[in-house]
Amino acid sequence: MNALGIQEIxxxxxxxxxxxxxxxxxxxxxPLWTCAARRHLFHNLRFDLQDGRNRLDxxxxxxxxxxxxxxRKLQFNTSCICDAFxxxxxxxxxxxxxxxxxxxxxxxxxAALSALLSLPTLTCVxxxxxxxxxxxxxxxxxxxxxxxxxxxxxxxxxxxxxxxxVPGAHSAASIKLDSLRLLNAKSVLPWLVTxxxxxxxxxxxxxxxxxxxxxTAISTHAPIDLGRFTRLRxxxxxxxxxxxxxxxxxxxxxxxxxxRDLTSILVFPTSTSPSGLSQLDxxxxxxxxxxxxxxxxxxxxxxxxxxxxxxxxxLATRGLLSGxxxxxxxxxxxxxxxxxxxxxxxxDCQQL
Numbered sequence: 001m002n003a004l005g006i007q008e009i010x011x012x013x014x015x016x017x018x019x020x021x022x023x024x025x026x027x028x029x030x031p032l033w034t035c036a037a038r039r040h041l042f043h044n045l046r047f048d049l050q051d052g053r054n055r056l057d058x059x060x061x062x063x064x065x066x067x068x069x070x071x072r073k074l075q076f077n078t079s080c081i082c083d084a085f086x087x088x089x090x091x092x093x094x095x096x097x098x099x100x101x102x103x104x105x106x107x108x109x110x111a112a113l114s115a116l117l118s119l120p121t122l123t124c125v126x127x128x129x130x131x132x133x134x135x136x137x138x139x140x141x142x143x144x145x146x147x148x149x150x151x152x153x154x155x156x157x158x159x160x161x162x163x164x165x166v167p168g169a170h171s172a173a174s175i176k177l178d179s180l181r182l183l184n185a186k187s188v189l190p191w192l193v194t195x196x197x198x199x200x201x202x203x204x205x206x207x208x209x210x211x212x213x214x215x216t217a218i219s220t221h222a223p224i225d226l227g228r229f230t231r232l233r234x235x236x237x238x239x240x241x242x243x244x245x246x247x248x249x250x251x252x253x254x255x256x257x258x259x260r261d262l263t264s265i266l267v268f269p270t271s272t273s274p275s276g277l278s279q280l281d282x283x284x285x286x287x288x289x290x291x292x293x294x295x296x297x298x299x300x301x302x303x304x305x306x307x308x309x310x311x312x313x314x315l316a317t318r319g320l321l322s323g324x325x326x327x328x329x330x331x332x333x334x335x336x337x338x339x340x341x342x343x344x345x346x347x348d349c350q351q352l
Contacts (some may be wrong), residue, residue: 078102
């Protein structure tokens, strides 16, 4: 039997192993086993906030470590980035997904993000960072990989008074995304219509493709015109207290007559008074296309039998209440599951 056949058998056998201890033991058997075991051991590499920097620094100083070529998903906080990390990035030759978090990335962090985003094998990107200014955010996308297909961004930008035009940034969109999630969307929406490298240049075009929309109602914000999202099917809303209720009600009013496809709404009211819940009930009842409304109460009221039906009599009469709000099931949020991570109940998002 040739060596290729033996390797295939070893690969097949180790595909059934998931315990890291067992895989490390198998890696000691011989060269063929080492390669197969490392493919599983380093498939998903995560650097925690506490010791990530020391681990990265130690791996970068080891001349014998070659495991980065097996990494397919990399998760880390920008505080873990050290000088040697930049030189290691080209060794991630098979990297497909990155999940990055952090607060106010420094210039070194921005350079590392830019280098990671330029890897030709990259297909999924999730970035949750607070950027100091517009320039720092735009710079990381210069030269980004043409293979990116799934993008998730939660990127509040502190300095929004600067222009979105940055020298060297993309002048024409060329990368076609299969999915998009925007958290804290208002910060980056201008980027989508200026020098974004992805192939949608008009907000209206984005609106024609979005089927799931999630937002947090904020009393000082203007209502969202849902009429822009002509294919909207699922709406997810988070409300805290009574002050944001009117903003949510005004947003719902834009969907009363414009959405034939809107069939389900998931609402997270926290510390909202009975009068506020009554306002929500009246507004939601007016959306004639709905076939399902799920209300997830805060913990203090979640276990009270019949509470949701009592607070939302209009929806109850129409038979629209379903799922966890009634204490009947542990159903998942409506709509397609995100491609990169779990749906974040505490954030604003849009998903293609």
